[in-house]
Amino acid sequence: MKQLTILSGKGGTGKTTLTASLAVLARNAVFADCDVDAPDLHMLLHPEVIKTQEFKGSKLAVIDKTKCDNCGVCREKCRFDAITDAIEVDPVACEGCGVCAAICPSDAITMIERVSGYAYISKTKYGFMAHALLSPGESNSGKLVTLVRQNARILSEKENSDLIIIDGPPGIGCPVIASVSGVDVSLVVTEPTMSGIHDLQRALQLIKHFNVTPLVCVNMYDINKDNTDKILGFCEENSIKVVGRIPFNPKVTEAMVNGKTIVEYSPESDVAKEIENIWKRCKDSL
């Protein structure tokens, strides 16, 4: 079983649009939406949830005000500024480390498990899907990504599928690392803008760092052909395979508004045709 992660570095370059189309084109694959703080893949694949799991990613400090004598030691020792002047816990800032509970001279603080989100196993028209939703203001998205990937692996073994397609989050930090570590190939979707190029380079460094085979695709390549040439040149110099160039087409947004992937909404469009080519080239690299 192989794993393919779609990344971008910069957000909004078309990761999810492309992932959903690849999910439609792939036969016998399992999909994982690892953008757990703002997942969008379900809006195109319309999963039907079969199983919901609570995600307990961390703990939360709770102060028993009847025991607390307001000495403020907890506030002083907390490295996350999670204890207010009134000696109350700010749940958004608390990272659940337990230092306050350990040092409280009155034993007024306990650590409780907090539910930070939910993981889902779902069925779509195109195959099974693992996804999740981090609750608003919760942390530990990296751990939740790991849970989603675990679920995807279990699904793929059960279903005898040969590929997991992972929609990754933007950036290069914790949840991205959790989405890319240990996969076979990572396809970076970029756009021909200064930010697109900058973020592509950082994403590629990260992929290299984790010994994953990189592929690149330029979305909306015709907005700025000079920048597209720069990206192609950069990839050639660094021996990175470019699997496609997708033109700008308002039909892509139209498809999204209709809750459909572009390969289904407008299969004859230049975008859909290019995505089919991209899929073929990705398969070759896998």
Next chain:
Amino acid sequence: MIVAVASGKGGTGKTSVAVNMALSVGNDQLLDCDVEEPNAHLLLNPNVHRTEPVYVLVPHINEELCYHCGECAKFCQYNALFVSPDKNLFFPELCHSCGGCTLACPRQAITEEKRRIGALKFGAVGDLKLVYGELDVGEIMAVPLIRAVKNQIQDNTNVIIDAPVGTSCPVIETVRESDFCLLVTEPTPFGLHDLKITVEVLRKMSIPFGVVVNRAGIGDNKVYQYCEEENIPILMEIPYQRKIAELYSRGVPFSLEMPEWKAKFQALYSEIKRLVEE
């Protein structure tokens, strides 16, 4: 006043709005807290005059004092320490720098040492001061670096913060203690879905906010319906125009080439000020 510019969905134009507003307002400081992929400097081409490394504290175990009782590993909520009878393993990328292990050790065998996670960069364009953080590639913890960027906030300045994308810890750390949060979205189903999640986060944090609709004209009108139902003010609309997209692709803030926008961004900032003072 501190105004954060955020967006649940990536690529909606956060950085563009933050930079154009910063260029239009004057006496201001722009902080780019998207330390994973900082982009504001690409639109501003600042003269970077100083770079400062940023460190986090991680444990250092003095093997001579340690007798492998395992209390530190038991305490660590992040599984960053592993202790066996003959060996200690430390996984720095999992450490949150809480300092708990040093407290848990009964023999004071653990001290803390510095580990680099990235750098702060200081630049200027005219009277606009830019500070941005750049996370070292392969590092996990964006939050301490974001804190370091925010420590540079100057008093009596118009502070504009470009937030990272999403709604999880880096975003929360960025928008914390802001007076106002400007949410940039686009009128598409993805834009609306991610806007709703961000709105929930801000309501939970009790930070006042308003919306900028970018690429107005594409997609549908559901973002407008949602904002009306929820009483969320739409403070600006930026139409989808090829010229704006092209300028962005070349790294040019569009208000410089389309000067009518300078007044619009000034008006936007005044409106935010009015909402904050209300």
